[in-house]
Amino acid sequence: MPIYRCSFAAAVVFSMMTSLPAADLNSQINAIRNVSREGQGNEAAAAAVRALSGASANDLVQILAAFENASPLAANYLRNAVETVADRQLAAGKSLPNQQLEAFVQKRSNDPRARRLAFEVLTKVDATAADRLIPTMLLDPSPEFRRDAVERLVAEAESLGKDATDQAKQIYRKALSGATDSDLAKKISESLKKLGDDVDLVRHFGFLTDWRIVGPFDNHDFIGFDTAYAPEEELDFAAKLKAKEGEVAWGEITTTDEFGIVDIAKSVAPHKGAVMYLATTYEAAADRNVEFRFGTPNAWKLWVNGEFLFGRDEYHRGMAIDQYRVSAKLKAGKNVILLKLCQNEQTDDWAQRYQIQIRVCDPSGVAVLPVNSDSKSTTNLKPSKSRSPRLTASVEGASE
Amino acid sequence: MINLQTFGKAGSCRRVENVTAPNANAVRRIVPLVAAVVSATCLTGADWLQFRGNDVSGVSALSEIPTTWSDTENVAWKVDLPGRGLSGAIVIGDQVVVTASSGFRQDRLHVLSFDRASGNKNWERQFWATGRTMTHPKMCVATPTPASDGERIFAFYSSNDVVCLDLDGNLLWLRGLTHDFPNASNSLGMSSSPIVIGDTLIVQVENDAESFATGLDTSTGKARWKKVRPKKANWTSPTLWQNGDSTALALLQSSAGIEAVDPRTGETQWKFGDGASTIPSSVVTTDALLIPSNGLTAVRLGEKVDDAEGSPEVLWNDSKLGPGTSSPIVVNGKVFVVNRVGVLQAADVNTGSTLWKLRLKGPFSATPVAAGKHLIFFNEKGDAQVVDISGAEGEIVGENSVGETILSTPAISDNEMFVRSDGHLWKIAR
Numbered sequence: 001m002p003i004y005r006c007s008f009a010a011a012v013v014f015s016m017m018t019s020l021p022a023a024d025l026n027s028q029i030n031a032i033r034n035v036s037r038e039g040q041g042n043e044a045a046a047a048a049v050r051a052l053s054g055a056s057a058n059d060l061v062q063i064l065a066a067f068e069n070a071s072p073l074a075a076n077y078l079r080n081a082v083e084t085v086a087d088r089q090l091a092a093g094k095s096l097p098n099q100q101l102e103a104f105v106q107k108r109s110n111d112p113r114a115r116r117l118a119f120e121v122l123t124k125v126d127a128t129a130a131d132r133l134i135p136t137m138l139l140d141p142s143p144e145f146r147r148d149a150v151e152r153l154v155a156e157a158e159s160l161g162k163d164a165t166d167q168a169k170q171i172y173r174k175a176l177s178g179a180t181d182s183d184l185a186k187k188i189s190e191s192l193k194k195l196g197d198d199v200d201l202v203r204h205f206g207f208l209t210d211w212r213i214v215g216p217f218d219n220h221d222f223i224g225f226d227t228a229y230a231p232e233e234e235l236d237f238a239a240k241l242k243a244k245e246g247e248v249a250w251g252e253i254t255t256t257d258e259f260g261i262v263d264i265a266k267s268v269a270p271h272k273g274a275v276m277y278l279a280t281t282y283e284a285a286a287d288r289n290v291e292f293r294f295g296t297p298n299a300w301k302l303w304v305n306g307e308f309l310f311g312r313d314e315y316h317r318g319m320a321i322d323q324y325r326v327s328a329k330l331k332a333g334k335n336v337i338l339l340k341l342c343q344n345e346q347t348d349d350w351a352q353r354y355q356i357q358i359r360v361c362d363p364s365g366v367a368v369l370p371v372n373s374d375s376k377s378t379t380n381l382k383p384s385k386s387r388s389p390r391l392t393a394s395v396e397g398a399s400e
Numbered sequence: 401m402i403n404l405q406t407f408g409k410a411g412s413c414r415r416v417e418n419v420t421a422p423n424a425n426a427v428r429r430i431v432p433l434v435a436a437v438v439s440a441t442c443l444t445g446a447d448w449l450q451f452r453g454n455d456v457s458g459v460s461a462l463s464e465i466p467t468t469w470s471d472t473e474n475v476a477w478k479v480d481l482p483g484r485g486l487s488g489a490i491v492i493g494d495q496v497v498v499t500a501s502s503g504f505r506q507d508r509l510h511v512l513s514f515d516r517a518s519g520n521k522n523w524e525r526q527f528w529a530t531g532r533t534m535t536h537p538k539m540c541v542a543t544p545t546p547a548s549d550g551e552r553i554f555a556f557y558s559s560n561d562v563v564c565l566d567l568d569g570n571l572l573w574l575r576g577l578t579h580d581f582p583n584a585s586n587s588l589g590m591s592s593s594p595i596v597i598g599d600t601l602i603v604q605v606e607n608d609a610e611s612f613a614t615g616l617d618t619s620t621g622k623a624r625w626k627k628v629r630p631k632k633a634n635w636t637s638p639t640l641w642q643n644g645d646s647t648a649l650a651l652l653q654s655s656a657g658i659e660a661v662d663p664r665t666g667e668t669q670w671k672f673g674d675g676a677s678t679i680p681s682s683v684v685t686t687d688a689l690l691i692p693s694n695g696l697t698a699v700r701l702g703e704k705v706d707d708a709e710g711s712p713e714v715l716w717n718d719s720k721l722g723p724g725t726s727s728p729i730v731v732n733g734k735v736f737v738v739n740r741v742g743v744l745q746a747a748d749v750n751t752g753s754t755l756w757k758l759r760l761k762g763p764f765s766a767t768p769v770a771a772g773k774h775l776i777f778f779n780e781k782g783d784a785q786v787v788d789i790s791g792a793e794g795e796i797v798g799e800n801s802v803g804e805t806i807l808s809t810p811a812i813s814d815n816e817m818f819v820r821s822d823g824h825l826w827k828i829a830r
Contacts, residue, residue, distance in 0.1 A: 038575075039623070042573040043573075079527060083525060084570065313631075317587035322505075
């Protein structure tokens with residue numbers, strides 16, 4: 001019999017006696033939390049999971065508490081331990097610590113993943129838990145809880161008769177306040193429009209709408225992605241820059257798209273084999289961590305305040321809201337965001353899109369708007385003219 | 401046809417495989433590799449341990465499955481699944497294992513084990529995806545078929561998460577390959593199914609941005625090797641070739657062609673550099689590899705190649721034998737290919753000469769499997785067409801529907817077939 005099977009059997013026998021001693025529990029948890037890249041710590045983590053799998057139901061909440069600041073890898077190890085303990089308890093006809101689990105779920109400062117797992121364990125033994133807890137979770141830090149709460153409200157609004165328009169609007173508005181998934185927000189927005197209410201999805205999601213733009217620079221044979229053109233060296237919006245087709249100057253581009261899509265192919269030109277740079281400013285009230293969430297079918301690179309954060313050299317494999325998530329730290333005051341967006345030379349009909357959709361949000365997906373933003377802008381780059389889609393200068397001879 | 405047994409500890413036994421005649425030698429040599437890791441537990445029944453089965457042929461020569469079935473006939477059981485999946489089921493002793501993905505973002509990864517006889521769920525484990533989960537709507541995160549060495553389950557997902565469980569659902573290790581290598585992903589989704597060779601799990605993570613293949617130690621998940629691969633999206637799965645009496649080779653397909661590597665070291669043994677499809681995968685015959693390349697190209701296997709960059713001899717090529725999405729399958733000296741418009745072509749594996757054609761009702765995403773004298777084709781609408789290939793011409797002898805979209809490749813084991821949709825898993829057997 002393999003060693004791990006012997007260990008697991010021993011752990012199960014041990015579990016029938018009592019909870020793991022606190023020191024043992026902490027030791028196993030630490031081993032799991034130390035798991036890292038490329039399989040480092042896998043053996044120790046696996047051994048720890050086997051030991052934790054032998055813990056009693058009374059240890060569940062402590063294992064759940066260990067999710068706090070755990071890496072995604074460690075969280076999965078911990079999840080397996082929790083599932084194994086709970087399943088074994090239930091298979092043996094034993095009870096779970098329902099009250100402790102519910103208290104853990106309700107404490108919003110606990111890790112969202114652990115809270116959701118605790119909820120799923122709880123609902124296996126408490127059929128009323130979902131009805132009791134989900135309605136309170138509309139603005140929960142956990143996107144999954146929020147989604148459940150929003151779906152309930154949408155269903156409630158949809159069930160109302162035609163003569164309850166005001167009530168339906170009220171419920172849809174409430175639902176929208178918690179909606180961070182695009183499908184639900186879109187559905188609610190469409191329902192509200194039918195009832196005569198407009199929804200500003202740009203502000204709801206925090207899409208960045210106003211940009212300076214310059215290009216095209218050369219990307220034939222994909223050379224542009226790794227070539228540092230002038231905007232990567234210095235961001236001087238007054239400068240004239242040598243580009244693919246001659247000298248160019250920075251212009252402006254603004255989108256009024258409902259979902260914040262900045263469409264270079266339509267608003268500027270359907271450039272091929274090209275690199276365009278987009279820049280904007282974002283004023284943060286205080287130092288804080290945010291996520292930049294992207295959707296684009298084009299290759300891209302992102303810098304914030306001169307620091308390169310991430311880049312991706314992929315073309316025309318699809319585009320969706322929140323396709324990419326990049327964590328960033330904003331400083332209080334003005335932050336400069338620079339994007340490099342590359343288009344390849346494919347001639348297929350399905351390879352012509354040259355666009356990006358980008359927003360700033362917290363880790364749960366709730367929009368983080370800049371200070372002093374208003375209903376006409378989600379950045380601090382105020383359009384100099386009207387707010388209609390335009391490019392005032394992107395080709396030789398144009399001025400800022 | 402061979403019915404092989406291997407022996408573990410005293411008194412324990414495990415029937416490893418039904419194999420088809422063309423690959424009998426290869427499988428006989430594989431057995432020691434599999435035997436090195438199979439459980440000492442005595443289990444009954446043959447296994448289907450990975451995409452296209454243990455020898456990656458898609459053939460269960462000893463099995464005979466019903467040619468007709470319906471809700472009331474020849475469906476032993478049907479069970480609900482908690483999420484989507486293009487991954488096929490695998491069969492390990494008395495359990496059937498499938499993966500699934502669920503959630504708005506498809507970021508909830510499931511591994512489920514069902515009792516083979518009753519369909520009762522043995523256990524379910526869930527994980528959170530650590531890599532990107534965006535896919536084309538037709539695909540999903542649970543697209544690659546899991547693999548097993550008979551003792552461990554290796555579940556792989558489009559998010560490039562690899563989860564290793566024992567047969568009781570206990571976590572042995574996990575890897576987040578996009579977590580480790582953040583640009584390794586494809587926004588259309590990843591579909592390559594890993595295979596086990598000896599004590600190494602061969603995984604292809606190939607895409608436009610950060611492309612690699614890796615051989616993971618099946619006991620720890622750590623990489624025995626990792627090598628850069630062509631930077632282009634690739635949905636094909638590795639194929640197995642047993643090279644004489646020496647170690648087996650993993651055949652890695654890409655747009656560049658085929659790279660044959662030592663599964664334990666990743667060292668390149670030879671290359672075929674004339675390009676290959678990035679969707680249907682190659683298939684091995686007794687002494688040749690049939691590559692979806694410029695139609696279908698057969699190259700000789702088993703010849704020693706001195707130069708690491710050397711290419712195997714091209715035996716034949718036929719531009720009209722190009723497969724659509726489904727991979728080709730070889731049975732009894734014939735290769736069967738379904739093209740993009742749903743025409744099944746049978747050709748001689750030695751010459752490439754077309755023997756007969758038969759129009760099927762497509763479109764197809766699933767790769768066909770063989771049971772005895774029958775090929776089973778599931779089209780995307782969930783209609784199964786059973787083709788008798790024993791005569792001079794192919795003949796459709798059964799048409800059945802499960803009434804749901806089927807994009808996954810079935811598993812066959814001991815006269816039983818297991819096929820899954822996004823919502824259900826069926827056992828089809830008399």
